[in-house]
Amino acid sequence: MLSHIRTYKRKIKQVIFETEKYGFFRLLIVLNGLSFSKLLVYVLKRNRNVYKNVDYKYIVESQSEFTSVVMPFSEKIKKLQNEYLKANGYIMKKKMDIGLCEVCNKTSIFNIDEIEDKEGNVNWRETLRCGYCGLNNRERMMWKKIVDLQIKREARVYVSERLTPFYLYLKHIFPQCIGSEYFPNICNGERNNAGILNEDIMNLSFEDELFDLVICRDVLEHVHDYRKALSEMCRVLKNDGILVVSVPLKLESYNDEVRTIYENGIRRYVMEPEIHGNPIDCGGSLVYTIPGWEMIDYMKYLFKTINCEFVFSIEKGYFADSKGIPQYFLVARK
Numbered sequence: 130m131l132s133h134i135r136t137y138k139r140k141i142k143q144v145i146f147e148t149e150k151y152g153f154f155r156l157l158i159v160l161n162g163l164s165f166s167k168l169l170v171y172v173l174k175r176n177r178n179v180y181k182n183v184d185y186k187y188i189v190e191s192q193s194e195f196t197s198v199v200m201p202f203s204e205k206i207k208k209l210q211n212e213y214l215k216a217n218g219y220i221m222k223k224k225m226d227i228g229l230c231e232v233c234n235k236t237s238i239f240n241i242d243e244i245e246d247k248e249g250n251v252n253w254r255e256t257l258r259c260g261y262c263g264l265n266n267r268e269r270m271m272w273k274k275i276v277d278l279q280i281k282r283e284a285r286v287y288v289s290e291r292l293t294p295f296y297l298y299l300k301h302i303f304p305q306c307i308g309s310e311y312f313p314n315i316c317n318g319e320r321n322n323a324g325i326l327n328e329d330i331m332n333l334s335f336e337d338e339l340f341d342l343v344i345c346r347d348v349l350e351h352v353h354d355y356r357k358a359l360s361e362m363c364r365v366l367k368n369d370g371i372l373v374v375s376v377p378l379k380l381e382s383y384n385d386e387v388r389t390i391y392e393n394g395i396r397r398y399v400m401e402p403e404i405h406g407n408p409i410d411c412g413g414s415l416v417y418t419i420p421g422w423e424m425i426d427y428m429k430y431l432f433k434t435i436n437c438e439f440v441f442s443i444e445k446g447y448f449a450d451s452k453g454i455p456q457y458f459l460v461a462r463k
């Protein structure tokens with residue numbers, strides 16, 4: 130009896146906490162068992178269903194294909210997305226949205242972090258974080274792709290991150306998955322005190338043709354020679370192995386935007402230093418290059434096929450940027 134009362138008290142405390150932390154609507158969704166919250170989810174889902182068939186996927190291999198295939202739809206996508214955002218203004222103001230998470234395979238809250246892109250708009254690429262799995266727009270989208278590749282569970286997988294939820298999910302579906310971080314003060318291929326493997330992706334310690342799948346997320350812009358990094362990742366892949374990469378591209382340009390040059394151990398800033406967040410370094414990571422389409426052309430020397438996949442879906446929370454260009458990632462086969 131006493132324990133029942135304690136549990137009850139704890140539950141009430143939790144409810145009060147949730148209400149303060151997340152607001153009333155969110156509380157209703159958190160308590161999914163309540164019929165009223167079910168009704169709310171139903172209404173919101175119905176609202177979304179208008180956009181149910183608005184799923185776009187474009188696969189291109191070059192800048193000219195991007196210009197002729199993706200660009201013509203950007204105005205339409207921008208209009209649709211703005212229409213949706215306007216129709217759901219109230220919910221959006223609560224810094225949340227509801228959609229189908231393809232990682233969790235259920236309707237979920239997508240939290241909207243207050244991050245902005247260069248033009249001061251919401252940076253949709255890095256937000257819409259699922260309330261269950263914690264993965265954002267770009268991460269959920271890549272995750273879905275990796276699952277769709279139907280690579281066997283025993284596959285050897287390397288991912289250039291170790292201290293992220295994304296790594297833990299990968300480890301779950303590929304038990305042999307190896308993840309690493311970059312610690313400049315530790316020898317390459319060795320582990321730090323916490324047992325975390327150190328790898329410099331421009332000089333991987335692995336033997337040739339070891340992996341079936343290599344995943345590299347938002348790292349290439351932070352290395353001073355991305356060509357070296359790509360050829361290293363290609364080297365450690367088996368023949369027919371797959372590389373999945375995400376990197377912010379300068380889509381309107383063929384040439385790379387070189388922001389920092391590294392020569393003889395010295396950094397030279399060509400443009401104003403740009404820093405991105407880094408989970409293991411609160412000082413962030415310096416950007417060396419924002420690659421243009423010349424990076425994709427370089428990859429054609431290394432890989433048999435290279436696809437740049439653009440995905441847009443309001444229902445699944447894959448939102449486009451402020452210009453109506455969907456989010457994207459690269460898939461290459463050796």
Ligand SMILES: [Zn+2]
Nearest residue numbers: 230233259262
């Ligand atoms: Zn999820």
